[in-house]
Amino acid sequence: MILLLTRPLDPTADMVIRELGTTGTPVVRMDPGDLPHAVELTGHFEQGQWRGRLTDAHREVDLTEVSAVYNRRPNPPQAAAPGLRPQDAEWASNECYEGFFGILYSLPALWLNRPDRNRTASLKALQLPVAHSCGLLTPTTLVTNSPFDAKEFVSEAPSVIKTLRGVPQRDADDAAGHPLIVYTWEVSPQEVNDTVSQALCQFQRRIVPHYEVRLIAVGTQMFAARIDSPSGQDGEITDWRAYQLTDRIYYTPIAVPDEIREGVLAYLAAFQLLYGAFDFMVDAEGWHFLEANPNGQFAFVEHATGQPIARAVADLLVQADAEHATTRSG
Structure with missing residues (x-):
């Protein structure tokens, strides 16, 4: 049985569930954000293992039956109550978080990916040396809250500034809602001021790409989309995401070079991941690793290029379920 953890509205998870539905493999979708008020967990530890059940208004999951966990983008447990x-x-x-994930981590189940590993693998300052050690090209980068050091770095060569993590879930008027998007943009020495001292800021040498690539890795399978947009051109925003809802961006399937494939597999192994969404800029020098989201969505890549990414995710989970069944019957 496959346990899919995500929030109620998640088109990427919906795509995987549709693929799983064609296999006949049992799958249960839950959101840890419903714990403790709409989800009940009972775990009993004895003779070295946890047994018990996970229940909501519609389903009951026997913990010993869980063969794989697809951790998409679940909400954290919410214990708020009147008074x-x-x-x-x-x-x-x-x-609730400690008990829920502590028990689930102990189960002999495949994870795609464990939340604790996702959190470590999301640290962008850690990603760069790991990617470099895996043979991938990496840009010269500065992380600082010193206005002097930032201005000096930006003065040496054309540079961009980019976030170290996504912004909070809020609308522009500060109300809770959709996340704001902070694009990567080119920064001049004149724009560097004392506001740098208010947080650690990430500056990177600017790369002018021939094109960019979003690469989705699922186990050992890789699906790459070439992205052609005005990003990086003079006078344009240096972030292809700014053009997603325009007619100025194009996605086409692209083969993954052997050295990139080897580097990505080594990177996943270093972080103990089975999934990752990688961003590259490509110029005459090669594929430059920018960052990797261990929980990035792939829906737009599949829709734009027709590559069967949801099927690859489903196949990985189904394989784990079959192996789990074999182990239990043996």
Whole structure:
């Protein structure tokens, strides 16, 4: 049985569920954000293992039947309740998180990917040396909250500034809602000021690409889309995401060079991941690794290029389920 953890609205998860539906493999979708009020967990530890059940209003999951966990983008447990003080709600939510994932991590199940590994692999300052050690080209980068050092770095050569992590889930008026998008942009020495001291900032040498690539790795399979857009051209935003809803961007399938394939596989192994969404810029020098999202969505790549990514995810989960069944019957 496959346990799919995600929030209610997740088109990427929907695509995988449709593929799983064609295989007949049992799959249960839940959101940890419904714990503790709409999800009940009972775990009993004895003779070296956890047994028990995970239940919501419609389904009951026997923990011993869980063969694979597809961790997409679930909400964290929310213990808020009328009359419960905020500090007590935070404590109760943390207790739910610790118990829920502690028990699930202990199960002999395949994870795509474990949340703790995703969190470590999301550290962009860590990604660069790991990618370099795996043989991938990496850009010269500065992380600092020193305005002097930032200005000096930007003065030496054309550079961009980019976030180290996504922005909070909020609308432009600060109300809770959709996440704001902060694009990568070219920065001049004149634009560097004392606001740098308010947070660690990431500056990178500017690469002028011939084109860019979004590469999706699922186990050992790789699906790459060439991205042609005005990104990086003079007077344009240096981030292809800015053109996603325009007619100025084009996606086409592209083969993955052997050295990139080997580097990506080594990178996944270093972080103990089975999935990753990689961004590259390609120029005359080669494929430059920019970053990798261990939980990045792939829907737009599949829709634009027709590559069967959801099927590859489903196949990986189904294979784990078959191996789990063989182990239990043996």
